[in-house]
Amino acid sequence: MDNFRFYVPTDIRFGKDRLNTELTDVLDVYGKNVLLVYGGGSIKKNGLYKQVIELLGKNHNKVVELSGVEPNPRIETVRRGVALCRENDVNVILAVGGGSTIDCAKVVAAGVYSDEDPWDIIVARKGYQGEALPIVTILTLAATGSEMNAGAVISNLTTNQKLGIGGPSMIPKVSFLDPKNTFTVPTYQTAAGSADILSHLFESYFNVTEGTDIQDFVSEGIMRAVIKNCPVALATPDNYDARANLMWSSSLALNGLTRNGKHGVWSCHAMEHELSAFYDITHGIGLAILTPRWMNYVLNEKTVTRFAQFAHNVWGINEKDPMLAAKKGIQATYDFFKTCDIPMTLPEVGIDEEKFEEMAKQAVAHSTIKTEAFVPLAESDVEAIYRECLTESSFA
Amino acid sequence: MDNFRFYVPTDIRFGKDRLNTELTDVLDVYGKNVLLVYGGGSIKKNGLYKQVIELLGKNHNKVVELSGVEPNPRIETVRRGVALCRENDVNVILAVGGGSTIDCAKVVAAGVYSDEDPWDIIVARKGYQGEALPIVTILTLAATGSEMNAGAVISNLTTNQKLGIGGPSMIPKVSFLDPKNTFTVPTYQTAAGSADILSHLFESYFNVTEGTDIQDFVSEGIMRAVIKNCPVALATPDNYDARANLMWSSSLALNGLTRNGKHGVWSCHAMEHELSAFYDITHGIGLAILTPRWMNYVLNEKTVTRFAQFAHNVWGINEKDPMLAAKKGIQATYDFFKTCDIPMTLPEVGIDEEKFEEMAKQAVAHSTIKTEAFVPLAESDVEAIYRECLTESSFA
Structure with a gap:
């Protein structure tokens, strides 16, 4: 196990119906001028927007809105947010939405304190050590974990880049996680979020660091919670406990708990980021399509032990031959995504082989997967994995 | 799943050899006057005391010592610590030791800010909402989780009471977790800590709240990490990864992760606290002795599903009949403690039936196990469970 630092001071307020009694007290710690950040308007349909506006109105807050944050949030929107904060002397950012909205809020919060253009901070790729406006979130989608970590991913469609940034001041101060706010999430987005x-x-579980049982066994537990509860939420969208399990899984999957003490970089995210950057597809769907093909591609005599452990501990597969067990685990992963009604080929989401070579080059250029991944991946490997996604697959 | 708040702002510095470069920076945030709290002197034998004193000396700290904290820390020691803080204008408490030392430091930290006698704060049983001196810990024993939570347990041998107290200000600001600092922990204490x-x-896993897969599956993962790594640490005390897994398990087992979103009170701790209060035995040993007997005592048609899940997911028992699976899981728990060389009967730790009735009364009086436990326990139940611990047991 490697050395690590774990410091996650987000104050999680989990459960139903807390906003009326807690939201304004939380915001008042920082001031009265609030930047309200949200996405495409789903919070206007389900009543959450109205509730928040009424609460802030009664509390005499000055509310400025940054709306229309994109599913892959764009740098132009971040710039717009920074300008709004400066013009209106904003004290605190309230992000109401999923990971995209929260990610956007984080870079706005940091951008306010920087003389540089926000994209320049991101492109520098050094993380962010400066100050940021305090962020409070109301989560409406179980997916990215952004509600309880310091990271953000922003897209620049003019340069076809989708890059990450993070820093200690960007972690939300308080996050409200009410599973009821995810009842109206459509099936497709619920499945994509679970993926x-x-x-x-998966990205941290399939890793070369030794002696990390605690991280790995905890990770297996969270995987099993998602695998059990996602189909329930798809079948009965207002099942509170299923939504609650998915929501808390979202936060725990990416707050450091399963990644700390390990080294190496992620593989599927690097490959997927190019799909989203070039075709603007839903991130989780791209991940679901890539993941089983990647697993099968990197399965070998050295990695088989980990894949067999995965098959047994996560999917309950009792198979003595490790290679066969591994393949059954990969098949189970693929089948799970299929039963969640995720389109499992790239053509189904409008991607053909035209840009595979270019995207593969970018995936390697924008990351260190060629040297530091679980199994290092060169451009030709990435292209081969993309190619496996052209048709349906069978692994075991 | 119940509503819950999760706010654990302890800054964990995990891994080897961090003190030389990080300790004084951490302390200097709060001031130069340090109360150094430690136990029976094991840190003098393994060199940790010398290292800390040298670092603080070079950093021009004023160091006052509260030494000799008991394995079940006593209220007299707390009072001594409060007096030392007041006399020396202490800015920060540095607790170097296991849970007892850290628990003592927490109540000292709170006691400094209170006009009441510390025991009166504890006896009031309302928790502690006031201020406290900042606490930094250097953990030397994987066991109680006190390094990453707000709770403390203090004993009063004059009243035969062992009671808990906790409050937001009592959570450590920073905890240094270096697995190497546990290499010299003797076999008996390593096993007791793991228990x-x-x-x-177990206390939160065997619970009546429904829809808590995420908490339960994570808990099963931590259990498996302990069950795998404790025997390794016993056989090879300087196995870094085994010690690392136990150490991080200690923190995660009691920082809220596996308990949040559930209601109900713990059973075995209430029963064990009386054994420690009356006989001053090692807490973890008392728990190991009681636990399998308690499990078997509360196993019934209503609880069997949970025990069968435990047997399968934690012990890998593949047995279709739920009742038989449950019994095998309980047997596996008992056998595990035996293989860790834990004395598994009360007479082996010097306790006979003389005070069973009195302790059973106290266990019920000092807790709400009669109404709020997984399976409610009256005085007669507790006495029956104590009685089961007089001789070796067999469950399956």
Whole structure:
């Protein structure tokens, strides 16, 4: 196990119906001027927007809105947010939405304190050590874990780049996690969010660091919670406990708990980021499509032990031959995504082989997967994995 | 799943050899006057005391010592610590030791800010909402989880009471977790600490709240990490990864992760606290002795599903009949403690039936196990469970 630091001071307020009694007290710690950040308007349909506006109105807050944050939030929106904060002397940012909205809020919060253009901070790729406006979130989608970590991913469609940034001041101060706020999330987004959560777990689980049982066994537990509860939430969208399990899994999958003490970089995220950057597809769907093909591609005599452990501990597969067990585990992963009604080929989401070579080059250029991944991946490997996604697959 | 708040702002510095470069920076945030709290002197034998004193000396700290904290820390020691803090204008408390030392430091930290006698704060049983001196810990024993939570347990031998107290200001600001600092922990204490960790997990796992997969599956993962790594640490005390897994398990087992979102009170701790209060035995050993007997005592048609899940997911028992699976899981728990060389009867730790009735009364009087436990326990139940611990047991 490597040395690590674990410091996650987000104050999680989990459960139903807490906003009326807690939201304004939380915001008042920082001031009265609030930047309200949200996405495409789903919070206007389900009543959450109205509730928040009424609470802030009664509390005499000055509310400025940054709306229309994109599913892959864009740098232009971040710039717009920074300008709004400066013009209105904003004290605290309230992000109401999923990971995209929260990610956008984080870079706005940091951008306010920087003389540089926000994209320059991101492109520098050094993380962010400066100050940021305090962020409070109301989560509406179980997926990215952004509600309880310091990271953000922003897209620049003019340069076809989707890059990450993070820093200690960007972690939300308080996050409200009410599973009821995810009842209206459509089936497709629920499945995509669950795939995203699982991918966060997979990325750190398939790793070369030794002696990390505690991280790995905890990760297996969170995986099993997602695998059990996602189908329930898909079948009965207002099942409170299923939504609650998915929501808390989202936060725990990417707050450091399963990644701390390990080294190496993620593979599928690097490959997926290019799909989203070039085609603007839903992140979790891209991950679901890539993951089983990647697993099968990197399965070998050296990695088989870990994949067999995965098959047994996560999928309950009792198979003595490690290679066969591993393949059954990969098949189970693929089948799970299929039963969640995720389109499991790239053509189904409008991607053909035209840009595979270019995207593969970018995936390697924008990351260190060629040297530091679980199994290092060169451009030709990435392209081969993309190619496996052209048709349906069978692994065991 | 119940509503819950999760706010654990302890800054964990995990891994080897961090003190030389980080300790004084951490302390200097709060001031130069340090109360150094430690136990029976094991840190003098293994060199940790010398290292800390040298670092603080070079940093021009004023160091006052509260030494000799008991394995079940006593209220007299707390009072001594409060007086030292007041006399020396202490800015920060540095607790170097296991859970007892840290627990003592927490109540000293709170006591400094209170006009009441510390025991009166504890006896009031309302928790502690006031201020406290900042606490930094250097953990030397994987067991209680006190390094990452707000709770403390203090004994009063004059009244035969062992009671808990906790409050937001009592959570350590920073905890240094270096697995190497546990290399010299003797076999008996390593086993007792592991039993303590497992008991923290069991107490919340065997619970009536529904829809808590995420908490339960995570808990099963931590249990498996302890069950795998404790025997390794016993056989090879300087196995870094085994010690690392136990150490981080200790913190995660009682920081809220596996208990949040559930209601109900713990059973074995209430029964064990009386054994320690009356006979001053090692807490973890008392828990190990009681736990399998308690499990078997509360196993019934209503609880069998949970015990069968435990047998399968934690012990890997593949047995279709739920009742038989449950019994095998209980047997596996008992056998595990035996293989860790834990004395598994009360007479082996010097306790006979003389005070069973009195202790059973106290266990019920000092807790709400009669109404709020997984399976409610009256005085006669507690006495029957104590009685089961007089001789070796067999469950399956």
